[in-house]
Amino acid sequence: MKAIRRFTVRTVLPEPLQALGELALNLRWSWHPETRELFRSVDPDVWEATGCDPVRLLGAVSGQRLAALATDRRFLRRLHDAEEDLRDYLAGPRWYQQQRGRELPAAIGYFSPEFGITAALPQYSGGLGILAGDHLKAASDLGVPIIGVGLLYRHGYFRQSLSRDGWQQERYPLLDPNELAVSLLREPDGSPSIVALALPGGRALHAQIWKAQVGRVPLLMLDSDIEENDARARDVTDRLYGGGSEHRLLQEMLLGIGGVRAVRTFCRLTGHAEPEVFHTNEGHAGFLGLERIRELTRPEEDGGAGLDFDAALEAVRAGTLFTTHTPVPAGIDRFERQLVQRHFATGAVGATEGGPSIPVDRVLALGTESWSGGDPALFNMAAMGLRLAQRANGVSELHGQVSRGMFNGLWPGFDAAEVPITSITNGVHAPTWIDPEVVRLAAREIGAERIDDAMMLGESRRWDGIDHIGDSEIWEMRRRMRAQLVSEARARLRASWRQRGTVDAELGWTGDVLDPDVLTIGFARRVPSYKRLTLMLRDQERLRGLLLHPTRPIQIVVAGKAHPADDGGKALIQKLVAFADDHAVRHRIVFLPDYDMDMAAKLYPGCDVWLNNPLRPLEACGTSGMKAALNGALNLSVLDGWWDEWFDGSNGWAIPTADGEVDEDRRDEIESGALYDLIEYQVAPRFYERDATELPRRWIQMVRHTLVTLGPKVLAGRMVREYVERLYAPAAESRRALAAVGETGEPYAGARELAEWKTRIRARWGQVRVEHVEAAGGADAPELGSTLTLRVQVHLDGLDPADVDVQAVSGRVDESDVISELSTVSLKPADRADVDGRWRYEGPLELSRTGPFGYTVRILPSHRLLASEAELGLVTVPAETTGFSDGVLR
Template identity: 90%
Template sequence: MKAIRRFTVRTVLPEPLQALGELALNLRWSWHPETRELFRSVDPEVWESTGCDPVRLLGVVSGQRLAALAADRRFLRRLHDAHEDLRDYLTGTRWYQQQSDRELPRAIAYFSPEFGITATLPQYSGGLGILAGDHLKAASDLGVPIIGVGLLYRHGYFRQSLSREGWQQERYPLLDPNELAVSLLREEDGSPCTVALGLPGGRSLQAQIWRAQVGRVPLLMLDSDIEENDSRARDVTDRLYGGGSEHRLLQEMLLGIGGVRAVRTFCRLTGHADPEVFHTNEGHAGFLGVERIRELTRPAEDGGAGLDFDAALEAVRAGTLFTTHTPVPAGIDRFDRSVVHRHFATDGPVGSGEPLGGVPVDRVLALGAESWPGGDPALFNMAAMGLRLAQRANGVSLLHGQVSRSMFNGLWPGFDAAEVPITSITNGVHAATWIDPEVVRLAARELGAERIEDAMVLGESRRWDGLDAIADGEIWEMRRRLRAQLVDEARARVRASWRQRGAAVAELGWTGDALDPDVLTIGFARRVPSYKRLTLMLRDAERLRGLLLHATRPIQIVVAGKAHPADDGGKALIQKLVAFADDPEVRHRIIFLPDYDMDMAAKLYPGCDVWLNNPLRPLEACGTSGMKAALNGALNLSVLDGWWDEWFDGSNGWAIPTADGEPDEDRRDEIEAAALYDLIEHQVAPRFYDRDAHGLPRRWIQMVRHTLSTLGPKVLAGRMVREYVERLYAPAAEANRALAAERVAAPGAVVTAYCGARELAEWKSRIRSRWSQVRVEHVEAAGGADAPELGSTLTLRVQVRLDGLDPSDVDVQVVSGRVDDADVISDVATVSLKPADRADVDGRWRYEGPLELSRTGPFGYTVRILPSHRLLANEAELGLVAVPAEMAGLADGVLR
């Protein structure tokens, strides 16, 4: 018989154990070993049976056991110490509070559609969510005042199993928030806080706000499964990346618009500082900028600033950062413009059915328009909107930054891809989450517990010095223990998987010998889109079989990964891999583990000797799985893509050669698979099995030590978050303050807020209205010979027409550098020229300046005019450029 209603009856903790509840509701326990060990000691058997989840543990542990613990003085001392340690962590001075050289943001709001904090809060599908979770954890460790914003999915992402034939099957367990480490945000009268959006047809979408506490960082998650909504609205937050296009649009409207409203509610109730910076992690949350424009265009008496749309746009852009994670246009959310129009023409702040106040729908549509050559005018592009609403943007590795500048070049016509204002900050991973305790204990013996903790938090190279003192034998023994730990875990999981697939117990005796703790172990685990090439290793199945079964240098491979439920192509790749791994001849050497999640990853990364990654270059934006493996002493075997392209040094692993430019996909895969086999056969395996008289592979251990000491500080989320603070958050906060500044015309006069935003918007409007008539009319050079020598100087005289603009509105530049056979300039250097006199009667200005010839070989230069204003973040911000007449066809001077 099925229950008509479900709810959770919570345990009432005895008074001496009340602190256990506080510890359980702060997710710091997920990366704090001492707190996890405290919960395990409550009841080890129940701890394991509840998936190592403190909230579930406290919900099912017996009253007799709790009573015994309440009288156990030793346990109470441990509980007191853990509780005090958490209080110190939450209130103490961290890295952020020690920065005094500049005024940092009072608060930052970080929006993401998914967050991977712990497997017990399954609100993630893959790398984007894990990165977001690591970002919050590192921000907490550093004391950065971030507020996380996401959605609470009642079914989370799917759980994966396999059919007898190896086909992926999905199930979506219902999550009860009352069984999770979250609490409802409530008004002062105790009622749940809600936000509301209007929907077409007079309907509304309401959501309550759940709060998870990630160390020092609050994470707000919106949940539409409430009685106030109709059935369709209740399902908006049913599952991560589920439903059709309109369902996805509603999720992204709720995340962006509802998320801003949730942040305002949270700050009002808790006294938390309002964010000065808004960080959108991918384009899914891009509508947050539209909501913030709406706030600023409201009249002052209604709590707004009374700005017009253009001034509000400038104010919003100044404090917004957009991070792109996709290297391909197909990875961007795009919606039919008519669907977006229908929703934004009827959305109101409280579901009134009236237009979104102060935000004309045509301006919203323009933000997401694909107005560049080749764009689809019928679609609304979330990444385009994200870039138009953010004054700062970044990719997630150096290579991905280059790819992003090329991919979005159409938004900045007339500028070379290298000048597109998208920088890069390479992702990192949260050390305390992903380093196995074995590695921490070994390092702490040499560096000291406090120093190794600082090293994991800050990501500073000098704090990792000293690892050379660890003996080879200790490193090798640690690696063997981690490998054996993985083997035990894998055997249990593969046995459970075969049972789930319908195998009888009598058929599974072989699983007790699956894998070998003394065999070179290669790991491959990630999502399964086609570009990650799960089955590249199967390209020559017989050669792979030979590597697996080699008489003296065998390898073994552990594979895991999920395909999107709608991706039958990805499921077919999994089935092909599983079919090979099911072969009795090799199944003890290669296994596929279903239901890849954070719990599995915690054993998989440390236990592998080599981490394999073979995407199509350059389609891996970053690829943080290899970082997690490296933190545990694994060596990477990877295509030079994402972070590996940046940090491979020849001694921390191996680079798989690629056949870039090969038009035949089959031929390309064949070449790269052969290179992979060659590396394993002739370099990786021989080095692993090359032992000295003491049985130690000295050269392998040397690579492990080098990986830990050199990659360790680089791959940390602490390093990543510090870069965000210093390079993007702090400048964004400064720009936000400059545009929000007030001005008083005279004593006793009315205060005008957002003067900078109004000034910048008016200036941009004036520039755009006149730019079509701005041009470079004549360029001449004096002082050079036909074959000038290195070190000589040309004097340039340039005549420009500014069409009524002042020289202070523009920057007239000489752009010079090496030229190729097509006269394209590279290794660019720019020099600003100065006006030599006043404008003539026709509005022409003459500019002059020197051009030093500082390099030999083919050399060239050109002249261009750019808008210039003290409040611009970069010279390409408007996408406007005027060039000499012979180049005029290359730029139309319109920001697309």
């Protein structure tokens, strides 16, 4: 008989055990070994049965066991120590609080559509969510005052299984928030805090706010499955990346607009500092900028600043950071313009909160694909994100370069290299992803406290002690972790075959799958086509030969999920599974379904080699290889994402790529051949090359080198410190400059000034021009180090020289006279404007390099409150008819 209603009855803990509830509700337990061990000791069998989830554990353990623990003095001492340790962690000063020399942001709002904190809180699908979770955990360890903002999906992302013929099947278990490590945000009268957005047709979207505590960092998650909503609105947060275009738009409106309102509510109720900086992790949360503009355009008597739209836009941009993770236009959320217009014409931003709504034409302009080749019928979330943020970044050096090219159209007239998108390479949270075996070995050599600091801060000097660990100790550690993976894989494979309809009597062979002494290669990730799950199957006979080699065999562990709507990705999984099902090789290659954080925790440490073979340069970062490297695995990867900048020839292998080959089939053939060659002639021989003591000394040296050199680089602690120093702190400083009170006592004087200046510049820029350029000095055959004197006549159409920067741009030129490796020098006005508004500028140009050399001049807008000279996307260069006189360079 089916229940008509389902709910969770929570355990009432005995008074001496109350601290267990507090520890369970702070997700620090997910990366704090001592707290996890405490929970395991409550009841080891129940701990394993509940998926190592403290909340479920406390709900499932018997009352008799709890009563016994309540009088167990040894357990109570451990509980007290854990409670005190957590309080010290939460209250004590950390890296952020110890910084001096600049005023750091009081708080940062970090918005993401998914967060991978722990498998016990399944609100993630892949790399974007895991990165967001690692960002929060590292921020907590460093004391960075971040407030995370996301959605609470009642079905999370799907659970994956396989049909008999290897086709991916999805199921969406219902998540009860009362069984999760979250608490409901409530008003002083005890009622749930609610945020609301107006919808077309007089409807409204309401959401309550759940809070997960991630160490020191609160994570707010909005949930629309409440009685105040109609059936359609209740389903807005039903599942991650589900539904059609309108469903996705409503999720992103709730995340961005509702998320800002949730932050304001949380700060009001708790006294937490208001964010000075807002960080949108991909374009999904881009609407947050519109809500903040609405706040500032409200009259002062209603709690706003009384700004017009343009001044509010400048104030919002100054304190906003946009991080893009997408290396291809197809990966960006784009909505039909009419769909966005319909939702915002009803006053979605403002109607339920009072005050003016954002004009819909201004909303649409922010997402317009205004560049050549753009589609004017679509609203582009990344374009809006970049227009609403004064600072932006990609997630590896190569991805930053790719992003500058991809979004070049937003800054017309500038070379891609000058597009104001920087890069901060992703990192991973070491306490989450590093195996306890590695921690124990490192702590024994360099000290437990020092290894904790090393994992948190990412400073190279703290990892140097690993150099002193003996070869035999490293090799034995690697074998134990490999054996751990083999055991895990056998259990998961057996369970998968049962789900596929096979009975236990047919599964005796699974007990001999994989071998703890065989070279183990791992491959696990999402399964879009560009990641090329099946590249390894290109020549199946050659792969069989590698798997079954008589003296140097390899074994491969594969995992990954295809998007539920991606039949192409599912077909790739089915093809891989069909190969792995072959009786001849099934003991050497396995596909493990339902890849999640729990599986990953065993997979990364247990692999000797981590394989990554995307189509270059379509991997934005690829953090799975970082997690493997943290555990001493060697990467075997295409030079893409983070591997492109940190591969040094001794920490793994680079798969050669056929860049420029337009025939995808031919490219796969070339690159798969290179992959097979590397495994057969370099990777496997190195692994199996043993000395008289049966140790692979050269392999071990590569493992040690990887830990020492990559360990401090791949850390989320290093990443978050870079965000603080390079982006969060400058953004807070810009915001303060624009929000400061002016001489007349008006707040946001800088924002008003900058908005008015930009309006004036845009109105006149069409008449700004370079009229004449001449160069004096030098010789007929100029030499390195000689100097030219440039004289430039420009027409500024009534603008003041303080409004512009006239630059000489020089560098190497190609056969088409295109300048690369740019060097710029600002020229100075030499006299007053003549009656026609012309100014003369002068300055030296040093010939700083040999070979083909060229120069030009350009005019850019200039203002002290701009973050980048390219910010307005305006530049004037000489027309073809401009007069030149140099007599030296032609």
